[in-house]
Amino acid sequence: MSVNEDLSSEAVLHVERLQKSYGAKEVLRDVTLTARAGEFVCIVGPSGVGKTTLLRCLAQLAPADAGQVYVDGRAVTEPPDEMAVVFQDYSRSLMPWMRVGANVELPLRHTRLSKSERAERVRSALVDVGLTGCADLYPWQMSGGMQQRAAIARALAYRPDVLIMDEPFASVDAQTRSDLEDLMLAVRERIGVTVVLVTHDIDEAVYLSDTVVVLSGSPATVAAAVPVQLGRSREQLATKSRPEFLDLRARIHAMISRKPADRPEDRTESAVAATSIDRPTR
Numbered sequence: 001m002s003v004n005e006d007l008s009s010e011a012v013l014h015v016e017r018l019q020k021s022y023g024a025k026e027v028l029r030d031v032t033l034t035a036r037a038g039e040f041v042c043i044v045g046p047s048g049v050g051k052t053t054l055l056r057c058l059a060q061l062a063p064a065d066a067g068q069v070y071v072d073g074r075a076v077t078e079p080p081d082e083m084a085v086v087f088q089d090y091s092r093s094l095m096p097w098m099r100v101g102a103n104v105e106l107p108l109r110h111t112r113l114s115k116s117e118r119a120e121r122v123r124s125a126l127v128d129v130g131l132t133g134c135a136d137l138y139p140w141q142m143s144g145g146m147q148q149r150a151a152i153a154r155a156l157a158y159r160p161d162v163l164i165m166d167e168p169f170a171s172v173d174a175q176t177r178s179d180l181e182d183l184m185l186a187v188r189e190r191i192g193v194t195v196v197l198v199t200h201d202i203d204e205a206v207y208l209s210d211t212v213v214v215l216s217g218s219p220a221t222v223a224a225a226v227p228v229q230l231g232r233s234r235e236q237l238a239t240k241s242r243p244e245f246l247d248l249r250a251r252i253h254a255m256i257s258r259k260p261a262d263r264p265e266d267r268t269e270s271a272v273a274a275t276s277i278d279r280p281t282r
């Protein structure tokens with residue numbers, strides 16, 4: 001069995017040689033990445049490199065031109081049931097005329113869950129994101145950070161194996177952003193969901209991740225998949241002042257700023273990381 005076949009069957013999410021063009025503009029070329037059960041993977045890269053395009057293709061919200069996405073070892077061609085997506089703009093993702101509880105319940109209406117099972121899912125998802133007792137509020141009665149928590153609760157209520165997030169904390173203030181980062185780490189720890197999160201904030205990526213995937217170039221390729229060995233327990237000030245954190249941040253920064261022609265050693269690291277056996281596991 002080849003390495004790639006092996007990864008595609010073991011991984012919760014495996015993206016194999018994805019290609020995407022818009023007309024004559026080639027955006028993604030041969031993008032391969034893997035997320036294992038409970039792994040937190042952040043995708044970083046400069047603005048316009050193709051991060052949102054990659055998420056849309058891997059969630060099957062936009063068709064790729066070539067390549068394959070596997071979820072739990074199964075090749076998928078339409079939005080998979082095991083996946084939930086949270087976007088940056090919470091104000092457009094929540095229905096303003098529906099109370100928070102109804103918003104969180106919305107995707108569950110298409111499932112076979114009974115009314116009481118749905119109510120229990122909504123209740124526990126709101127507890128998970130720290131919105132206990134907020135089910136009867138309207139989105140516009142809550143702060144931006146609370147609205148994004150509600151959007152995350154809606155994704156969690158669905159109990160996905162993989163949570164896909166595109167710049168989910170970009171529209172909130174710095175303190176709320178740190179709180180939401182820690183919330184996501186706690187949620188991952190508690191329910192074991194696999195998270196693939198796009199950010200252009202390198203500090204955020206290193207702080208959250210087990211693996212940081214660096215996209216760069218035009219068309220975008222994976223410059224590196226960098227393992228982050230900072231342990232599972234993280235704390236904003238202490239973790240971000242560790243020498244290993246600062247070193248990773250500097251290395252990733254350099255990779256993003258470098259031109260594609262300068263990166264042969266990063267490609268080697270990418271190949272090693274993709275097959276590495278010392279990655280964080282649960």
Ligand SMILES: Nc1ncnc2c1ncn2[C@@H]1O[C@H](COP(=O)(O)OP(=O)(O)OP(=O)(O)O)[C@@H](O)[C@H]1O
Pocket residue numbers: 022027045046047048049050051052053054200
């Ligand atoms: N629907 C589309 N039609 C045509 N071109 C598109 C479309 N969506 C994105 N693009 C182009 O594809 C490239 C990648 O865009 P994308 O939104 O994926 O980048 P990004 O890395 O998410 O950027 P940002 O960090 O600013 O969110 C850009 O050049 C963009 O203009």
Ligand SMILES: [Mg+2]
Pocket residue numbers: 051052053
């Ligand atoms: Mg984007």
